[in-house]
Amino acid sequence: MSTATIAKPQAKQPGKGGRRFSLPVLLLIIAGALILTSIVRLITGADGITSTGQMSTALRAAVPIGLAGLGGLWAERAGVVNIGLEGMMILGTWFGAWAGYQWGPWTGVVVGILGGCLGAVLHAVATVTFNVNHIVSGVAINILALGITRYLSKFTFADTSEGSAKQSPPIDSLGNFDIPGLSSWLNTLNEKHWFLISDIAGLVGGLVTNLSPLTVIAVALVPATWWVLWRTAFGLRLRSCGENPVAAESLGVNVYKYKYLAVIISGGFAGLGGAFLSIVASNVYLDGQTGGRGYIGLASMIFGNWMPGGLALGAGLFGYTDSLNLRGGATNVHALILLLGFLLVAGAGYLVWKKRYVPAGITAAVAALMFVWYATTDQVPTQLVGASPYIVTLLVLSLSAQHLRMPKADGLPYRKGQGK
Structure with missing residues (x-):
């Protein structure tokens, strides 16, 4: 069987979603965002928006979102929509805590x-x-997982020491570590509050400070997923099932097998994200612990255009907004209103350059509202801080929807032999 022939369904489609930023352009965009963030930090005095602690918390918040997103990526690349990621994460939190409490944290991760x-x-x-x-099916999995874990908690955790019907006993830690020398040096540099340099130091410092071994594994799974799906015959066959399963079957691919494998791997990623929440992020299982992160992970996958790299950026963005809530960042969110205003001005300028004057005018008007909001308030309500991850999810998906291309057969029913 020729792998080149199977690759035909994956040929780049013209039109919607066909355009991608080159690496130099992407790096320029990231550099521009960092410069704007540094300017906002100097204007507002909100040094916490790029502090090492903030970035470290953001990384920890991004991991379960990214793992759920990777789960969605595996399933949808094989043509199966997995709305049930939230339920699979819930199962991961409970089973991880149950096994981790009895046999240790690494056993909890596996279970x-x-x-x-x-x-x-x-x-x-x-x-x-x-x-x-x-x-x-996905919605049913979410409802079923929630009911099952609540039912099981009453029999497993309610009568244990330090446990209850809605909470497990504490689980032993996997441990944390810093990169020797580099972590302390970057943290010192970040505390200087210099323009741009300290912001970069805070960003990089957050990636090498207070790390869990499971965080390192989760980050490594992003390039590993890219390599398996885009550089191996297994990944090529799996992706062909999500693009054109009839053509894949005609070339000898067992479409059912690859769809099953993709969905099971998807659930494993989501379960790992759930185990991370109950073992690393909080060291106990709590009822309602996932907090919609499975859905946000699915949103990060869509934002990333069904690609691991874009997914990682999306998870980082959502994790950062979530970290603002975790660290009580009302002042930081207020500063980010100013940053959003600057970004909208840049967006309006881009739309004018593209001669899209009506969207440019609307964007400029919204930017003006952001500046007025910032100038007339000293801080934002705490309720807005808590809702910021979900607001960002809606905004990002709304702005990026026109540049996305999902797998062609994603979510479509398939029967063996239907092409004959």
């Missing part, structure tokens, strides 16, 4: 992955074998 895979098997049977609507 948490298996818990997510359990939910994924149910989703695969429903969608792949019985052709149930993918959205309906």
Whole structure:
């Protein structure tokens, strides 16, 4: 079987979603955003927006979102929409905590992955074998996972020391570490509050400070996913199932097998994200612990245009907004209103350059409202800080929707031999 022939369904499509930024352009955009952020920090005095502690918290908040996003990426590249990521994360939190409490945190991580895979098997049977609507099946998994974990908690945690019907006993830590020398040097540099240099030091310092071993594993899974899906014959066949399963079947690919594998791997990633929440992020299982992160992970995958690199950027953005809530960042969110105003001005200028005058005018008007809001207030309500991850999710998806291209057969029903 020729892999070049199977690659035909993956050929780049013209039009929607076909345009991608080159690496130099992307680096210029990131550099511009860093410069604007540094300017805003100097104007507002909100040094916390780029502090090492803030970035370290953001990385920890981004990991479960990114793992859920990777789970969605694997499933949807094979043509299966996985709305059930939230439920699979819930299963990961409970099974991870249950096993971690009894046999240690690393056992909890493995069992948490298996818990997510359990939910994924149910989703695969429903969608792949019985052709149930993918959205309906995913929602059912979410509801079922929530009910099962609440029911099991009453029998496993309620009578334990320091546990309850809604909370597990504490779980032993996996431990944390810093990169020797580099972490302290970057933190010292960040505390100088110099223009741009201190902001870069804070960003990089957050990536090498207070790390959990599971954080390192999760970050490594992003390039590993890219390599498997885009540089191996296995990944090529799997992606062909999400683009044109009939053509893939005609070339000898067992479409059912690859869809099942993709969905189960997807559940494993989501379960790992759930285990991270209960073992690393808080060291206990809590009812409602996922807080919609499965859905935000799905949003980060869409924002990343079904690519691992873009997904990682999206998870980092959502993780950063979540970290503002975790660190009580009402002042920081107020400063970011000014940053948003500057970004909107830049966006309006870009639209004028593209001769899209009506959208440019609307964008400029919204930017003006941001500047007025910043100038007439001293801080934002705490409720807005808590809602900021979800607001950012809606804004990002709204702005990026016109430049996305999902796999062609994503969510479509498939029956073996339907092309004959």
